Amino acid sequence: MKKEDVPQYDENLLNGIKEIQYAVDKNGNYTEVKSPGWEPKNVALKQALSLVDEIIEDARMQVNEGKKSPIFFYMHLKQMDLQILKEESGLPKFILKRHFKPKIFNKLSEKTLNKYAKVFGISTEELMKIPEKPVKALEYNFGFKLQN
Amino acid sequence: MNNIIDFQHKMSAHCENGVTGNLLRFYGIELSEPMIFGIGSGLFFFYMPLIKMNGIPVTSFRPLPGVIFKRVTKRLGIDVNVRQYKNQIRAAEEVDKLIEQNIPVGMVVGVYDLTYFPPAYRFRFNAHNIIAVGKENNIYYISDPIMEKIEQINAEDLLKTRYAKGTYKPKGKMYYIKHVPETYDINSAIVKGIKHTCRNMLNIPFPYAGLNGIKTLAKHVKKWPDKLGERKAKLYLGQVVRMQEEIGTGGAGFRFLYAAFLQEASQIMNKPQLNDISGQMTEVGDLWREFGVEAGRIFKDRYSGSNPYGEISKLLLKIRNEEEKTFLNLNKLIKNI
Numbered sequence: 001m002k003k004e005d006v007p008q009y010d011e012n013l014l015n016g017i018k019e020i021q022y023a024v025d026k027n028g029n030y031t032e033v034k035s036p037g038w039e040p041k042n043v044a045l046k047q048a049l050s051l052v053d054e055i056i057e058d059a060r061m062q063v064n065e066g067k068k069s070p071i072f073f074y075m076h077l078k079q080m081d082l083q084i085l086k087e088e089s090g091l092p093k094f095i096l097k098r099h100f101k102p103k104i105f106n107k108l109s110e111k112t113l114n115k116y117a118k119v120f121g122i123s124t125e126e127l128m129k130i131p132e133k134p135v136k137a138l139e140y141n142f143g144f145k146l147q148n
Numbered sequence: 149m150n151n152i153i154d155f156q157h158k159m160s161a162h163c164e165n166g167v168t169g170n171l172l173r174f175y176g177i178e179l180s181e182p183m184i185f186g187i188g189s190g191l192f193f194f195y196m197p198l199i200k201m202n203g204i205p206v207t208s209f210r211p212l213p214g215v216i217f218k219r220v221t222k223r224l225g226i227d228v229n230v231r232q233y234k235n236q237i238r239a240a241e242e243v244d245k246l247i248e249q250n251i252p253v254g255m256v257v258g259v260y261d262l263t264y265f266p267p268a269y270r271f272r273f274n275a276h277n278i279i280a281v282g283k284e285n286n287i288y289y290i291s292d293p294i295m296e297k298i299e300q301i302n303a304e305d306l307l308k309t310r311y312a313k314g315t316y317k318p319k320g321k322m323y324y325i326k327h328v329p330e331t332y333d334i335n336s337a338i339v340k341g342i343k344h345t346c347r348n349m350l351n352i353p354f355p356y357a358g359l360n361g362i363k364t365l366a367k368h369v370k371k372w373p374d375k376l377g378e379r380k381a382k383l384y385l386g387q388v389v390r391m392q393e394e395i396g397t398g399g400a401g402f403r404f405l406y407a408a409f410l411q412e413a414s415q416i417m418n419k420p421q422l423n424d425i426s427g428q429m430t431e432v433g434d435l436w437r438e439f440g441v442e443a444g445r446i447f448k449d450r451y452s453g454s455n456p457y458g459e460i461s462k463l464l465l466k467i468r469n470e471e472e473k474t475f476l477n478l479n480k481l482i483k484n485i
Contacts, residue, residue, distance in 0.1 A: 001404055001434060015266040017296060020161040022182065022404045024430060030182070030408035040444030044389040045268060047447055051383065079260065079272050080313075081202075087313040144267035 003031060007038030011147050013045055049138065049146070052079060057134045064130070069105030071096075073130045074120045077137060088119045149248050152282030157291040157298050161405060164216045165190065166293020167254050167277040171217075174252055175328040177224070186409030187223055187341040188216030191402050192348055195365040195388075196356050201315050204387045207365070209401035211348075213256055213275035213316070217323060219344070223337035227327035232319050239320040240307055243280055243288075246324060252291070253280045256321040258312025264292070264299040272314045280306075338413045339485055345406075346479040349471065359472050366464035370457050381457065382447055389443045392436060400440075403433030410478075421481050428474040435467045 003023045018034035025031050059076040062068040075085050086093050098104050099112075110124075117124040131140075138144045156173055160166030165184045172179055185191070190210055197205040214230070221228045233239035246253045258274040259265050281298065282289035288306050290299045301309075310320045349358040356364055365388070372381035392401045407429035414422030442460055445451045453459055 001400070001430070001437065013266065013268045015268070017266060017294065019294070020159055020181075022161065022408045028427070030404075030411050030426075040389060040440040043444045043447050044386050047382070047386045048271070048390060049268065084272065084313045138267050142267035142270060146268065 003033055006033040006035050008035060009038045009042060010036035011042050013037055013042055013146075015144070046146070052137050053134075056137055060130055060134065063102075066102055068100050069102045070127055070130050071105060071116055072100045074116070074122065074127065077135065077140065078120050079137065085119070089115060149244050150284050151248050151250070152284060152289055153247065153250050153252055155252055155279075155281040155291055155298070157281075158293070159296060160293040162190070162210075162402070163277045163293045164188075164210075164213060165405075167279055167291075168217045168220050170279060170291055170293065171252060171254060171325055172220075172224075172226075172328075175226075175325055177226075177328060177332075180408075180412060182405055182408035182412055183338075184216065184220055185402070185405050186345075186413060187337045188218075188220040189341050189344040189348065190216045191345050191406045192357075193359070193361045193401070194357050195361040195368075197364075197368065201387075204384055207388045207391045209391055213277065214321065214323070217254065217277075219341070220337075221325070223340050224332040224334075225329045226325060226332075228323060229326050230321070230323040232321045234320075236307055236311055236320065239310060239322070240303065243322065244283060247280060247283050251324050254278070254323045255280065255310055256318035257306075257309035258314070258318060259309070260312060261305055261308040262292075263301055263305050264290075264295065266294075272312070274312050274314055274316045274318055335417055338417060339482060342413070342478060342482045346475055346482065349475045350479060359468050359475070362464055362468040362471070366461045366468065369464060370461035373457050385443050385457075385460075386447060389440055392440060400433035400436040403429055403436055407433060417485070419481075419485065425474060425478050425481065428470075428477065432467065432470050432474055435463070435470060439463050439467065 001023045003025045006021050006023045014036060018036050021033050021035050022030050023033045056073070056076045059068065059073045063070055063073045075081070080088065082093055082096060085096055089096070099108065113124050113127060117127045120127065136146070138146060156170070158166065158170055158173070160169060160181045162181070162185065165181045165188070168188065169179060169181055169184045192209065192211045194208040195205065199206045218230070231242070233242065243253050255278060256274070257276050257278055258272065259276045260270050260272045262270065262276070279291040280288050281291050286303045287300050288303060290301055292299055310318055312318060352358050352360065354360065369385070372384055376384065407426045410422050410426035410429060414420060414426065439460065442451070442463060446456045446460065
């Protein structure tokens with residue numbers, strides 16, 4: 001890749017940082033060039049991010065329909081899966097799956113609820129309900145808004 | 149304990165090169181990022197359909213985290229200490245003790261809880277490398293090669309990243325330099341690094357590693373749309389591109405970085421032929437970028453041809469064949485040095 005061809009396609013995905021790339025100058029010598037991003041890379045990253053949001057929205061719908069408890073929603077919102085939630089909470093998978101059931105969730109003790117809230121880094125009040133509208137994980141978790 | 153080490157931080161394309169290079173510089177060994185990458189045999193290809201992350205096969209353009217540091221220090225005769233702790237409190241105390249003695253500490257972390265990291269990159273990805281270079285009250289000073297300056301993170305968050313859960317857990321892994329020899333043989337380190345990379349790319353008798361891996365991926369890619377459906381095929385392909393484009397790969401799975409290494413090696417060793425091979429490697433890198441662009445068209449449904457996955461499979465085979473020529477040349481040359 002030539003130095004002048006290093007893409008400067010900025011969608012602020014790196015939050016202002018420019019990454020280093022190596023490209024050749026006129027004399028064929030490699031040199032460091034800074035770049036805020038390039039299109040195919042940004043597309044692939046945004047694809048991964050929107051997949052996360054799709055999974056979260058699917059979980060939110062299931063909670064809304066009374067099929068799953070908020071724990072299921074917050075697990076996905078925090079990009080966890082059953083394995084990570086198991087390790088973070090110290091609870092076995094079959095217990096976690098039971099807690100995904102709204103009926104059982106409603107009977108959970110304060111102590112257990114606090115434990116989940118802590119794992120998700122939210123308050124216990126937050127854990128009791130889910131957002132009314134679809135959420136973007138980046139915005140909700142890190143207060144970061146994607147361009148477009 | 150409060151102590152901030154006087155540490156020169158430099159950004160790099162790839163985190164492990166950066167951490168290794170910054171640690172070596174602290175002890176008076178100045179090597180460029182491409183040199184670290186080449187001596188550490190950082191170039192690789194791995195496509196493993198049997199291991200999945202989030203339901204998508206694992207593809208990687210680099211060896212396992214930690215090996216670049218290990219190989220570079222070994223090849224230069226540097227004494228290091230690599231440790232893991234089951235006990236998190238001890239893991240934190242050990243870092244503090246080292247910082248107090250003015251010893252910068254490298255560590256493997258997950259990026260999800262890395263609070264200063266670019267938010268769009270905060271996935272549950274557990275193979276990032278950083279250096280702790282100071283502590284003040286509850287705040288650690290961190291040299292992270294992706295960031296432009298020294299960053300800060302509080303002790304609880306740092307510990308969380310060191311014990312991140314999920315695939316490839318870092319388990320508190322940390323490493324530091326114990327002793328640096330007065331002289332070292334850079335030529336022999338370069339030769340060892342190149343030989344190892346040639347072996348990894350050409351000779352692993354396993355269909356998922358090195359050039360064989362690229363061939364297997366090419367064979368699989370063209371079947372994805374029929375086998376998985378359009379949506380999942382895109383996700384599979386997206387994963388390959390994301391790894392190829394990961395921060396620091398230069399959009400070409402590190403091929404340009406390796407070409408830069410070969411060029412520098414040709415000057416150090418006075419072997420102009422290495423520079424010719426560097427040129428070939430640059431061309432291979434350009435082909436990988438072309439692959440990224442074509443894959444990007446597929447994601448955005450902007451592909452004009454009728455058989456996008458078939459075409460992209462052909463492109464991968466072409467890349468594989470060009471890489472083979474390049475590595476065979478390199479292998480032949482390095483055996484005679």
